[in-house]
Amino acid sequence: MTWSSSEQAAIRQDIFAWLERQEVEYGGYEFTRDFLRTGYSYNGQTIALMDRQNGIWNPRGFDATLSITKTLRTQYADDVDGAVQKYSYERLPDRPLLSGRNLKLRVAAVLGEPLILFQEILPTLYLPRYPIYIVSDDPEAGYVQVVLDESMRLFNDPLELTAQQRQYAERVVKVRLHQKSFRSRVLHAYEAKCAVCTLAHPELLDAAHITFDSHANSTTAVNNGLSLCKIHHSAYDRRIIGIDGNYMVHVREDVLAEVDGPMLQYGLQAMAGRILHVPRRVQERPDSQRLHDRFTAFTA
Ligand SMILES: [Zn+2]
Numbered sequence: 001m002t003w004s005s006s007e008q009a010a011i012r013q014d015i016f017a018w019l020e021r022q023e024v025e026y027g028g029y030e031f032t033r034d035f036l037r038t039g040y041s042y043n044g045q046t047i048a049l050m051d052r053q054n055g056i057w058n059p060r061g062f063d064a065t066l067s068i069t070k071t072l073r074t075q076y077a078d079d080v081d082g083a084v085q086k087y088s089y090e091r092l093p094d095r096p097l098l099s100g101r102n103l104k105l106r107v108a109a110v111l112g113e114p115l116i117l118f119q120e121i122l123p124t125l126y127l128p129r130y131p132i133y134i135v136s137d138d139p140e141a142g143y144v145q146v147v148l149d150e151s152m153r154l155f156n157d158p159l160e161l162t163a164q165q166r167q168y169a170e171r172v173v174k175v176r177l178h179q180k181s182f183r184s185r186v187l188h189a190y191e192a193k194c195a196v197c198t199l200a201h202p203e204l205l206d207a208a209h210i211t212f213d214s215h216a217n218s219t220t221a222v223n224n225g226l227s228l229c230k231i232h233h234s235a236y237d238r239r240i241i242g243i244d245g246n247y248m249v250h251v252r253e254d255v256l257a258e259v260d261g262p263m264l265q266y267g268l269q270a271m272a273g274r275i276l277h278v279p280r281r282v283q284e285r286p287d288s289q290r291l292h293d294r295f296t297a298f299t300a
Pocket residue numbers: 194195196197198199228229230231232
C-alpha cells in the first residue's frame with residue numbers, strides 16, 4: 001500500500017484528531033502499545049501508530065517518520081520536560097548511522113512533517129504529544145531536536161530562545177504537557193475512579209492538585225493529586241467539600257442543611273463521612289499533611 005503525499009498529510013491530521021478524541025471524548029488517560037498499534041484505522045485499514053519495539057516508526061507507505069517514542073529507559077530527567085528535546089538516531093551495530101529508520105526521520109526533518117512523540121510515563125503506558133516538529137537535524141552527532149508545540153516553530157530560532165520566548169515555552173510545556181502527564185499518572189493510580197464517589201468514567205474525571213498548582217511547594221507527584229469527578233473536583237476547589245488528613249470527606253454545614261434534588265442529596269450530602277478511595281500503592285496515596293493543610297482552609 002502506498003499513499004500519495006496529500007493522502008499522507010490527510011492521514012496524519014486524521015490521526016491527531018483520533019488521538020484527541022481518545023483523550024477528550026473517551027477520557028483516555030493512558031495508551032498501551034497494543035492499543036496504539038491496533039486501535040486506529042483509516043478508510044478501514046489499520047495503521048499502527050508506533051513500532052512494535054523500536055523508537056522510530058515509519059509506517060509502510062509513508063515517506064517520512066510518523067512517530068518517535070521515548071521509553072523510560074531512554075529518556076533523561078533533564079530533557080523530558082523541556083520545550084526543546086533531543087532525540088537520538090537509531091544506532092545499530094554494523095550499520096551506518098545514515099541508513100535504516102533514520103533516513104525517514106531525516107525526511108521528516110526536511111519536510112517539516114508534524115510527528116507524534118510517545119512518552120512512556122509508566123512501564124508500557126504512553127502519553128502522546130502531537131503535533132511535534134523537528135527543528136534541527138545533526139547527522140554527525142546523530143540526533144534531531146524537536147519542539148513540543150506548534151507555536152514554537154514560529155520562533156526565529158527555537159534553539160536560541162530569547163528570555164521572553166523561553167518564558168512562553170516553559171508556560172506552554174507546563175500547561176499542555178505537565179498537566180496531561182499528571183492526569184494520566186493520577187487516574188492510573190486511582191484506576192480511573194473518583195476518590196470521593198468512585199464514579200468510574202474517565203471522561204468525567206480530573207486530576208486535582210491537593211496543594212494548588214500555583215503554590216511554591218506544589219508538586220506533580222501522584223501523592224499531591226486526587227482523582228475526582230468534575231462535580232467533586234469543583235466542590236473541593238470551592239470548599240463545598242473538604243477532606244481531612246485521615247481521608248474522611250466533610251460537607252460544608254450550610255450545604256448539609258439545604259433541601260434540594262438528587263444531585264445535592266446523593267451527589268454531595270451523602271458523601272459526608274465517607275472515606276476516600278485511594279491507590280493501592282502506599283506512596284501514591286494522598287499526602288496527609290497536604291490534605292490537612294487544605295482542610296484547615298476548608299474549616300476556616
Ligand atoms: Zn465524584
